[in-house]
Amino acid sequence: MTALAIAVVCWAVGACGALLLRRYPVGVMFGGSGAIAGAAAAGFAGALALAAEVPQYWRAPWSMPAGMLALRLDPLTAVFLLPLAAVGGLCAVYGVAYLRRHANGRPIGGSLAAYNILLLSMALVVAANDVVLLLVAWELMTLSSWALVVSDHDDSAVRAAGLQYLVAGHLATAALLLLGLFLGSGSGTFEIGALSTPAMVPSGLLFGLALIGFGTKAGIVPMHVWLPDAHPAAPSHVSALMSAIMITMGFYGLARFIPLLGPPASWWGYFLMILGALGAAGGVAFALAQRDVKRVLAYSTVENAGLVTLAVGVGLLATAQGQPVLAGLAWTAALLHLWNHAIAKALLFLGFGAIAQGARSRSLDALGGFLRGWPFVGALLCLGAAAMAALPGLNIFTSEWLLLRGLLLGAVAGQGVAQVAFLGGVLAVALTGGLAVACFARLVGVGLSGSARTAEAEAAPRPNWAMVLPLLLFAAACLLMGAIPSRAAAALSAAVTTVAPAADAHAAPTVLRPLGMVVPVLAVATALLFALRGRAGRRSRQRQDATWGCGYAAPTVAMQYTSTSFAEPLTRVLQPLLRAEVQGLVEPDRAAIWPRARRWASGAADRVLVGLYLPLFAAIARAGQRLRGYHQARVTWSLLYIGATVLAVLALLFLPGVRR
Numbered sequence: 011m012t013a014l015a016i017a018v019v020c021w022a023v024g025a026c027g028a029l030l031l032r033r034y035p036v037g038v039m040f041g042g043s044g045a046i047a048g049a050a051a052a053g054f055a056g057a058l059a060l061a062a063e064v065p066q067y068w069r070a071p072w073s074m075p076a077g078m079l080a081l082r083l084d085p086l087t088a089v090f091l092l093p094l095a096a097v098g099g100l101c102a103v104y105g106v107a108y109l110r111r112h113a114n115g116r117p118i119g120g121s122l123a124a125y126n127i128l129l130l131s132m133a134l135v136v137a138a139n140d141v142v143l144l145l146v147a148w149e150l151m152t153l154s155s156w157a158l159v160v161s162d163h164d165d166s167a168v169r170a171a172g173l174q175y176l177v178a179g180h181l182a183t184a185a186l187l188l189l190g191l192f193l194g195s196g197s198g199t200f201e202i203g204a205l206s207t208p209a210m211v212p213s214g215l216l217f218g219l220a221l222i223g224f225g226t227k228a229g230i231v232p233m234h235v236w237l238p239d240a241h242p243a244a245p246s247h248v249s250a251l252m253s254a255i256m257i258t259m260g261f262y263g264l265a266r267f268i269p270l271l272g273p274p275a276s277w278w279g280y281f282l283m284i285l286g287a288l289g290a291a292g293g294v295a296f297a298l299a300q301r302d303v304k305r306v307l308a309y310s311t312v313e314n315a316g317l318v319t320l321a322v323g324v325g326l327l328a329t330a331q332g333q334p335v336l337a338g339l340a341w342t343a344a345l346l347h348l349w350n351h352a353i354a355k356a357l358l359f360l361g362f363g364a365i366a367q368g369a370r371s372r373s374l375d376a377l378g379g380f381l382r383g384w385p386f387v388g389a390l391l392c393l394g395a396a397a398m399a400a401l402p403g404l405n406i407f408t409s410e411w412l413l414l415r416g417l418l419l420g421a422v423a424g425q426g427v428a429q430v431a432f433l434g435g436v437l438a439v440a441l442t443g444g445l446a447v448a449c450f451a452r453l454v455g456v457g458l459s460g461s462a463r464t465a466e467a468e469a470a471p472r473p474n475w476a477m478v479l480p481l482l483l484f485a486a487a488c489l490l491m492g493a494i495p496s497r498a499a500a501a502l503s504a505a506v507t508t509v510a511p512a513a514d515a516h517a518a519p520t521v522l523r524p525l526g527m528v529v530p531v532l533a534v535a536t537a538l539l540f541a542l543r544g545r546a547g548r549r550s551r552q553r554q555d556a557t558w559g560c561g562y563a564a565p566t567v568a569m570q571y572t573s574t575s576f577a578e579p580l581t582r583v584l585q586p587l588l589r590a591e592v593q594g595l596v597e598p599d600r601a602a603i604w605p606r607a608r609r610w611a612s613g614a615a616d617r618v619l620v621g622l623y624l625p626l627f628a629a630i631a632r633a634g635q636r637l638r639g640y641h642q643a644r645v646t647w648s649l650l651y652i653g654a655t656v657l658a659v660l661a662l663l664f665l666p667g668v669r670r
Contacts (some may be wrong), residue, residue, distance in 0.1 A: 011066045011083055013055035018130055025126035032119025041122025042106040052133055055327030056091035059083040080201060082139035085504035089345055090136045090262045093352040096627040097254045098129045100480035104360050105247035107476035111367060112245060121161055127154040135259050139189040141200040158248040159240050171239035175551035178226055179234040192216060196483035202394045204560045205270045217278055220267050228260025229315040231289035235619040237312060242304035246363020249304060253311045253359060254352035261318055265509045271289045277328025282319050283431055286437035289316025294445040295584050298577045299614035301370045303362045308455055314351045318344050320435055321413050334514040339416035341506045342499050342518035347409035350491055354406055357394035357484035361387060364477050368470030372572035378461030383470055384389060388458050395450040397488045400443055405491035408525055414439050414520055421601045461567045475644060494530040501542060515537035572611055588614040
């Protein structure tokens with residue numbers, strides 16, 4: 011607990027120093043060093059909590075009504091605190107160098123202050139043992155991340171993305187406020203460990219409130235609509251932190267509060283499995299249709315949030331049906347995937363953020379040539395893309411394989427509807443995996459390989475060591491987590507027991523133990539392949555010549571595959587889901603002797619946003635306009651409204667089961 015207190019102090023001092031001295035270089039020092047020192051202390055606290063057998067508690071009085079400063083460090087807290095510390099600290103190292111280029115001479119102290127506040131608030135979210143403190147930290151997390159999202163507020167698209175994120179965040183907070191009030195009324199206290207479900211409120215309603223409140227922040231479909239716009243709008247190190255860590259705060263809330271709602275119903279598991287399958291397959295499908303490199307990564311986050319949601323649903327269904335081994339595999343897969351995704355996604359956001367900054371464009375069609383121009387950074391990004399595609403030997407393969415292993419176990423042992431659900435989950439994971447390979451092959455093939463498509467990409471300055479070092483460490487972590495999956499799963503056993511006491515938390519390490527041999531076998535096979543290739547090359551005559559240019563005597567970089575043409579075979583099949591729209595297509599003038607210049611562009615809008623939320627908000631706006639006609643600025647009407655409200659409150663107080 012002392013280490014966590016040191017982390018909070020470091021973040022607070024860093025935020026205050028960066029804000030007060032934002033116009034001076036010393037402010038940057040305060041902001042960057044505060045974030046790094048706080049992350050180091052938080053990581054130490056998380057490591058101690060993960061290894062400790064007994065949770066640590068700390069309480070202090072607070073002037074806030076019905077609340078107290080109550081903190082708790084247990085294995086579940088540590089599971090989320092450790093990646094927060096690792097990713098938060100490395101992104102701070104990257105962010106100082108990135109912002110100095112990005113800000114074009116403007117002070118960056120305010121952005122660093124908001125970054126420190128975001129780290130502090132997320133640490134309080136996972137450590138809070140009081141509902142009021144958790145809600146305060148949750149709101150602080152929303153506001154500080156919003157401030158970072160709208161850093162470039164001169165752009166109207168950035169302002170629109172910030173407003174969309176703010177609306178979604180406050181709707182989620184409203185749902186969590188209702189959830190806290192219901193649980194507090196049932197237990198007579200707001201201490202999270204002592205909360206209980208009130209008899210008068212159905213547990214299904216509480217589950218729905220938890221899903222809306224926490225699922226919105228986690229990016230669970232269909233509550234994900236803020237994510238594809240907010241992540242590209244933010245600076246790259248903030249996008250990495252939000253995608254890798256902030257969405258995990260939503261899954262932390264689900265893992266912490268669902269056990270408080272009593273034994274899970276089977277439909278909870280089915281419902282989450284459906285949402286997870288839709289999010290995983292739909293997220294990667296929309297990622298294939300994006301040209302903005304940060305939107306590709308944002309939709310990939312939706313995909314991985316869907317996989318975690320699917321795993322949580324399997325865990326709840328297994329608990330409801332009394333299958334402890336399956337529950338242990340599913341919950342371990344969910345928590346392990348959060349770790350793996352945080353590492354790989356931070357690597358990609360930071361790396362492609364540096365590329366987009368150097369090329370002055372986030373469009374895939376304006377990049378290219380970086381494997382030759384930035385060979386070291388390009389190689390690290392290829393490794394990160396391979397990890398996100400769940401290729402064997404890397405970290406994400408282990409958690410997805412564990413989820414698939416659990417689904418197959420459920421399909422064999424289940425019966426009836428449950429068996430169909432597990433088989434559907436297998437199909438969803440298989441489809442998602444195949445599309446993910448195509449998605450990241452496109453990202454690397456168009457964004458990194460080939461020739462530079464613009465002069466800016468050709469002349470992009472190389473990033474300095476402060477931007478490359480985090481990439482190297484994240485890439486090493488991808489390899490390490492892929493090499494020791496059994497040990498990583500064993501470290502999660504205590505947290506799995508906290509979430510699902512009836513689950514067999516020791517089943518996953520045993521299942522993952524054979525995967526530890528994949529990395530050594532692949533390393534030996536790769537070394538032998540290169541040795542044989544080198545030996546064959548020395549024996550044979552080599553000749554270099556130009557490849558066939560398809561009849562073009564003077565090929566240009568514009569003749570390379572574009573991001574749209576690369577994905578066209580798949581997006582054509584997925585057109586009923588994507589409904590991509592073509593813009594700017596001009597029919598040729600057949601009477602003209604020489605062809606004229608033509609513009610062509612396509613885009614795939616988020617179907618949930620366009621088909622559900624925008625019509626809903628428009629209907630609410632129309633209803634509000636009609637209600638304005640009933641409002642009259644007269645004292646008598648105001649008194650009538652007050653009287654009706656008082657009568658309604660009195661009626662609610664005297665309903666059976668409400669009065670205590």
